[in-house]
Amino acid sequence: MAATLSLTQFLTLDGVCQAPGGSQEDPSDGFDLGGWSVPYGDEDFGRFVSEVFERPTAFLLGRRTYEIFASYWPKQTDPADPVAGKLNTLPKYVASNTLDTADWAGSTLLGGDVAKEVATLKERTDGEIQMHGSGGLARSLMEHDLIDTLHLLVFPIVLGKGRRLFADGARPTAFRHIEASTTGAGVGIHTYALAGRPSYGDY
Secondary structure (H helix, E strand, C coil): CCCEEEEEEEEECCCECCCCCCCCCCCHHHCCCCCCCHHHCCHHHHHHHHHHCCCCCEEEEEHHHHHHHHCCHHHCCCCCCHHHHHHCCCCEEEECCCCCCCCCCCEEEECCCHHHHHHHHHHCCCCEEEEECCHHHHHHHHCCCCCCEEEEEEECCCCCCCCECCCCCCCCCEEEEEEEEECCCCCEEEEEEEEECCCCCCC
């Protein structure tokens, strides 16, 4: 049975997904507002993240996210850490045509036609392959309907600049809303399943 591919993404109200976790996480293009999700990291948020990391059988990461993760998570060796335990032991597939090596244990590079490589990966993998962040890769894969589930965490903040998950020119796509909750700090957690092409009408 083919794997499903899920994306967990942190978003501001105006759709920015760049550098939620730290001031120097991704300052590319002059972005100086990194770490914007940190003030909202309450117990409800932590519980959701822990639940997400109970499910994967593998991870798929874009180059930028891979480099950020690989600089941090291998140093986290607490066996009780639900995130580090999975990231450091499960297979990690890195979609990149610029990296020559991926040295984090369990990492495999996917190059060339990434959409084709990911479709093949899904066919030969069981369970749930998870993407975290990796906005550029996510946009590419959504063009081919390869992401089955979106977990969008919408933070009550507007930044006014930064890279967005859904940019102008994105492929029109319909999703089915299947679950929602709100953390004590006001983060809306929404889960959507891919539903195909949108339909249109008039009021």
